[in-house]
Amino acid sequence: METMGDGPVEPGASGDSVEKTVALPAGDAAPSASPSVRGVHRSFAGHEILGELGRGGMGAVYKARQPGLNRLVAVKLLLAGRHASETAQRRFLREARAMARLRHPHIVTVHDVGEEDGQPYFVMEYVDGLPLDEFLGRIPMDSDAVIADLAARMAEAVHCAHGEGIIHRDLKPSNILMDATGMPHITDFGLAKDLGGDSLQSMDGDLLGTPAYMAPEQAAGRVDQVDVRTDVYALGAILYTMLTRDLPFEGQSLMETITKVLSQDPEPVGTKNPSVAGELGAICQKAMEKDPALRYPSAQALAEDLRRFVDGQETLARPQGRARRMARRLRRRAWGWSAVAAALLLGLGAGLTLWRLGHRDLLDLVRDQVASPERTVRLAAATALRREVVEPASLPSARRPEALAILYALHQDPDPDVQGVLLEFLRDHGQEPWARDAVGPEILDWLIATAGDDGDPALRNLALDAMGGVRHPRLVDFLLAGLHDPSDAVRRRMVRSLGRQRSPRAIQPLMELIQRDPVTRPDAQAAVRELTERGRIGILPGPDAQARQAVAGLATALAGRQDGLDQALEGPDRAAARRQAFHRQREELASGDEARIRRAIDDLARSGEAEGAFLILERIAAMPPRLRTRAAEVAGRLAGDAEVETLTGLLRDPEPFRRAAAARILAHTGRPDAAEAIELAFPTEASRAVRDDFAAALEQLGFPSSRPILEAWAQDAAP
Numbered sequence: 001m002e003t004m005g006d007g008p009v010e011p012g013a014s015g016d017s018v019e020k021t022v023a024l025p026a027g028d029a030a031p032s033a034s035p036s037v038r039g040v041h042r043s044f045a046g047h048e049i050l051g052e053l054g055r056g057g058m059g060a061v062y063k064a065r066q067p068g069l070n071r072l073v074a075v076k077l078l079l080a081g082r083h084a085s086e087t088a089q090r091r092f093l094r095e096a097r098a099m100a101r102l103r104h105p106h107i108v109t110v111h112d113v114g115e116e117d118g119q120p121y122f123v124m125e126y127v128d129g130l131p132l133d134e135f136l137g138r139i140p141m142d143s144d145a146v147i148a149d150l151a152a153r154m155a156e157a158v159h160c161a162h163g164e165g166i167i168h169r170d171l172k173p174s175n176i177l178m179d180a181t182g183m184p185h186i187t188d189f190g191l192a193k194d195l196g197g198d199s200l201q202s203m204d205g206d207l208l209g210t211p212a213y214m215a216p217e218q219a220a221g222r223v224d225q226v227d228v229r230t231d232v233y234a235l236g237a238i239l240y241t242m243l244t245r246d247l248p249f250e251g252q253s254l255m256e257t258i259t260k261v262l263s264q265d266p267e268p269v270g271t272k273n274p275s276v277a278g279e280l281g282a283i284c285q286k287a288m289e290k291d292p293a294l295r296y297p298s299a300q301a302l303a304e305d306l307r308r309f310v311d312g313q314e315t316l317a318r319p320q321g322r323a324r325r326m327a328r329r330l331r332r333r334a335w336g337w338s339a340v341a342a343a344l345l346l347g348l349g350a351g352l353t354l355w356r357l358g359h360r361d362l363l364d365l366v367r368d369q370v371a372s373p374e375r376t377v378r379l380a381a382a383t384a385l386r387r388e389v390v391e392p393a394s395l396p397s398a399r400r401p402e403a404l405a406i407l408y409a410l411h412q413d414p415d416p417d418v419q420g421v422l423l424e425f426l427r428d429h430g431q432e433p434w435a436r437d438a439v440g441p442e443i444l445d446w447l448i449a450t451a452g453d454d455g456d457p458a459l460r461n462l463a464l465d466a467m468g469g470v471r472h473p474r475l476v477d478f479l480l481a482g483l484h485d486p487s488d489a490v491r492r493r494m495v496r497s498l499g500r501q502r503s504p505r506a507i508q509p510l511m512e513l514i515q516r517d518p519v520t521r522p523d524a525q526a527a528v529r530e531l532t533e534r535g536r537i538g539i540l541p542g543p544d545a546q547a548r549q550a551v552a553g554l555a556t557a558l559a560g561r562q563d564g565l566d567q568a569l570e571g572p573d574r575a576a577a578r579r580q581a582f583h584r585q586r587e588e589l590a591s592g593d594e595a596r597i598r599r600a601i602d603d604l605a606r607s608g609e610a611e612g613a614f615l616i617l618e619r620i621a622a623m624p625p626r627l628r629t630r631a632a633e634v635a636g637r638l639a640g641d642a643e644v645e646t647l648t649g650l651l652r653d654p655e656p657f658r659r660a661a662a663a664r665i666l667a668h669t670g671r672p673d674a675a676e677a678i679e680l681a682f683p684t685e686a687s688r689a690v691r692d693d694f695a696a697a698l699e700q701l702g703f704p705s706s707r708p709i710l711e712a713w714a715q716d717a718a719p
Contacts, residue, residue, distance in 0.1 A: 045116040047075055047123070059092065059190070063126060066111075072126040073111060077119060089120055095190050096122035101164045106157035108177070108187040127185050132238070133173035135182075136245060142275040144243075148283075148306045150184055151239045155303035157186050158235060162228045162299060167193040169226065171234035172213040173241055193226060211257040212247040213237040216290050219261045229292040232302055236287025236295075243284060244272040265290075279309055282317035286683075291708060297680040316684050363402055370406065375415050382410055382421040390429055404438045411446040416459045419450075420704050423462040430469030431500075439470055448478050457702030464493040468500030476503045483509055488519045488637050489670030495520045499527025507531060518608040519637055581607070589619040597623055601631050610640035617647070617665060621657045628664070636668025644669055648677035651694075652684075659685070660693040667697035675703040682709055 042049045047064040053074060054061055064075045078092050093113065099122075100110040112123040129135070139146060154176060161168060168189060175188040215233035217225040240248045248266040251257035266288065269281035283305050289295045296302040301316075308315045369381030388395050389403050410422040426447075429435050447470065450463035467475045479498045485491050495513065498506045506527070513524040581603070588600035597619075604612035616635040620628055639647065650662035659681075666674040678694050678701075685691045695713045698706040 044075065044077075045114060045121060045123075047073065049075070064123075066123070072128075074108075074124045074126045075121055076124065077121045091190070092120050093122075095192065096120075098166050098192050099124070099189050102161055102166070104157045104160040106153050106184050106186060107160065108185050124187075125185075127177040127179050127187075129177050129179040129185075131174045132176040132178055132184065133241070135178040136173070136242060139242070141245065141273060144275075144277050144280050145310050147239070147242045148280055148310050150182075151235065151242065152303045152306035152310065154184050154186065154238070155232075155235050155299040155306065157184070158231050159299035159303065161186075161189075161192075162231070167226065167228060168231050168234070169193055169218065171231055171238060173238055176238070211261060212249050214258075214261060215292070216262050217292060219258045225292070227292070228298055229295045232287050232295050232299055233289075233292075235299060235302060236284050239284045240266060240269060240288065243269050243276050243280065246272060248288065277309070279315045279317065283309060283315060286317040293676075293679040293705070293709065294683045363399065363406065366403075366406055370410065370413070370418075375418070378413060378415065378418050379421070382407070382413075382418050386421055386425050390425070400434060401438060404435065408438060408440075408443055411443060416456055417704070417707065419459060420462055423450075423459070423466045426466040427462070427469045430466065431471060436471065439472070443470070444472055444474050447475065451478065451482075457699070458704050458707065461489075461493060461702045462704065464490065464497060466497075467494075468497030471501055473503070476501050476505060480506065480509055483513060488668070491517070491520050492523050492670060495523040495527050499523075499530035502531055504531070585612075586615055586618070589615060590622070592622075594624050594627065597627055598630075601627065601634050604638065605634040608638065610638050610643050613639040613643045613647075613665065617650075617658075617661060620661045620664075632661070632664040633668045635665040636670075639665065639669050644671060644674055648674065651677055651681040656687045656690050659687075660690045663690070663693045663697040667700035670701065672701075672703055672705075675701040675706055679706055679709055 044062075044064070046068075047066055050063045050065060050072075052060060053063050059076050059078055062075045062077070064073050065071070066073050076096075078088060096110055096113040099108065100113060103109070108127060109125040110122055111125065114121060158168060158171065166189065168186070168191075170188060170191040171186070175186065177185045177187055179185060211219060213234045215226075215230040218230050237248045240246075249257055249260040249264070251260055269276050269284050270278065283302070286294070286305075287296055287302055296305065305316050366381050366385050370378050370385075372378050372381070385403060385407055389400060389407055392400065395403055407422060407425065410418055413419055426435075426439075426443075430439065447463055447467060450459055451467060452460075454460055467479060476498070479494045479501065482494045483491060483498075485494065495510070498510065510524045510528050510531075513520050514528075517524070585600040585603055588596040591597065601616070604615060613635040616631045616638075620631050620635070623631055644666070647662045647666050650658050651666075653659050653662070663678055666678060675698060678697055682691065682694050682698075685694060691713070695710060698710055
């Protein structure tokens with residue numbers, strides 16, 4: 001049960017493996033004067049070693065007996081023992097600690113973690129059985145319900161790990177042990193990513209996992225995109241193997257397999273095994289969508305749909321409609337070209353890199369690609385170039401300015417997605433000295449023009465965010481002049497970027513915003529803090545530290561005072577007065593009188609109280625249509641973290657009008673998590689009218705991640 005690279009091996013007990021000669025790794029505490037002999041027990045950390053179960057590139061697993069409890073266990077040790085590198089030892093212990101946090105009947109349990117004579121080890125539950133890939137021969141091909149039940153159990157176990165902040169990243173049949181009762185046990189967390197701390201192994205661009213079961217974002221080395229949906233994909237690939245007894249993707253070489261993962265869809269389950277029910281094949285396909293936004297949002301959601309199938313209920317997964325087919329085609333074309341860039345970047349096989357490809361220079365190759373008439377070629381080349389410029393793997397540092405010039409020239413590309421690659425680079429890395437020095441007047445002109453053009457909201461939002469990454473007086477002037485923009489979302493972006501500009505000229509306008517604009521007040525306060533803690537004021541000598549603290553304290557006090565003034569109502573007990581006001585506004589919203597409803601909406605807008613979003617949500621469906629837009633805008637402005645969380649949950653409410661109302665309100669929050677929630681809910685929305693509202697909300701929010709869904713929806717809606 002070996003994983004790629006340094007992947008460890010977990011216990012997979014068969015009768016033969018117990019009888020193997022025992023040879024403990026170097027550095028163990030057992031006597032080493034003579035080789036081990038079949039049947040002779042050796043001791044390690046108080047355990048009687050009975051035999052080797054398996055080994056991989058980094059670790060070995062032994063069957064052992066724990067004398068005190070008289071139970072069989074599996075003991076895992078580093079092959080290099082005390083001579084292992086510090087990195088290997090840290091990764092080994094992080095794997096053990098990650099597994100030790102998990103308690104689920106279908107996850108192998110860790111009993112103990114320790115070190116014996118410099119040799120790290122951990123003790124696990126012993127599973128007497130077979131790995132899933134060997135066990136499959138015992139399950140008939142037409143046992144849909146049995147297979148779906150097993151897959152649901154695995155998904156529930158993976159969801160338990162996700163609840164503890166752990167993403168497995170190497171789910172595959174050989175890492176799932178089937179016990180004597182036919183129940184699965186997930187093991188081998190050696191490549192896991194701990195969302196609560198350091199990843200066990202997560203260098204950007206590393207190839208982690210087994211290619212045939214890897215999600216496209218993982219195969220492309222896009223570590224920042226790996227999340228719970230990456231494991232959902234792997235669960236779908238395992239289900240595919242269970243249903244077809246075949247790999248979802250297989251090539252003659254590692255590179256060919258990864259290229260297929262990135263650019264092709266697997267052969268339909270029903271084609272390989274016609275006995276599989278169409279609903280189960282659709283569940284498998286949904287879990288393996290190339291675009292993470294189109295997959296199940298969690299392993300638990302996948303498990304629930306599998307349970308529906310087992311129980312004979314209607315499943316969420318549906319045969320592909322026109323919109324989803326279009327989305328898949330769009331994404332597949334983009335992935336196809338990304339595959340080339342990803343494979344080159346990763347340096348797969350025999351040292352293949354971007355720096356040398358058939359004796360062609362990297363920058364010559366990229367110049368050709370960014371000039372291609374094919375949009376997908378240009379987009380893939382731009383993405384690859386951006387990654388190489390940020391963290392050079394094959395590009396000599398002396399040639400980085402030349403590469404930057406090619407990257408900055410992307411502002412002339414006609415496609416907004418290609419321009420978006422440059423804007424994201426400027427947003428995230430424009431303040432780096434090597435990037436800042438290369439910004440010329442033409443880039444500043446383009447940034448200002450793009451940020452002032454509301455024709456493409458997504459591109460405009462990116463340009464406003466990018467202004468925080470490129471410090472220049474001209475951009476400060478633009479941002480200061482835009483602080484009266486009528487759009488709340490635009491003003492908030494401008495305030496955030498102004499804080500990153502770190503110009504002392506911004507302090508007074510930001511203080512004024514804290515006083516007069518409750519929508520941008522939290523952002524303005526954070527921007528003042530940014531200026532005083534890390535800005536230009538912060539580099540002045542001596543007693544100016546006290547001045548900085550005074551300015552930050554003044555902003556905090558001013559914000560608190562203004563909040564109090566905004567919320568102050570008549571009467572000695574302001575809390576009681578606010579409750580009375582909410583009761584009155586609830587009555588007015590339910591009155592059916594248009595003038596009273598409009599007055600209540602305006603009162604809630606002035607109050608700045610986040611709870612007002614719920615009052616509006618309660619009544620928005622019964623409001624006159626001409627007031628709903630205003631009501632949704634006010635509710636979106638008022639909504640805080642708790643309200644947004646509740647609204648995103650309502651996107652899957654049984655009542656269509658509540659789903660639509662939640663989307664209309666989320667459209668005015670300007671938050672990326674709101675867009676992500678709508679993107680996740682979009683593919684499974686059954687009502688065409690509600691999907692229209694979802695699409696309108698995504699267009700209003702204007703985030704680039706929504707573009708594929710909106711493009712597909714536009715194609716589907718066209719006559």
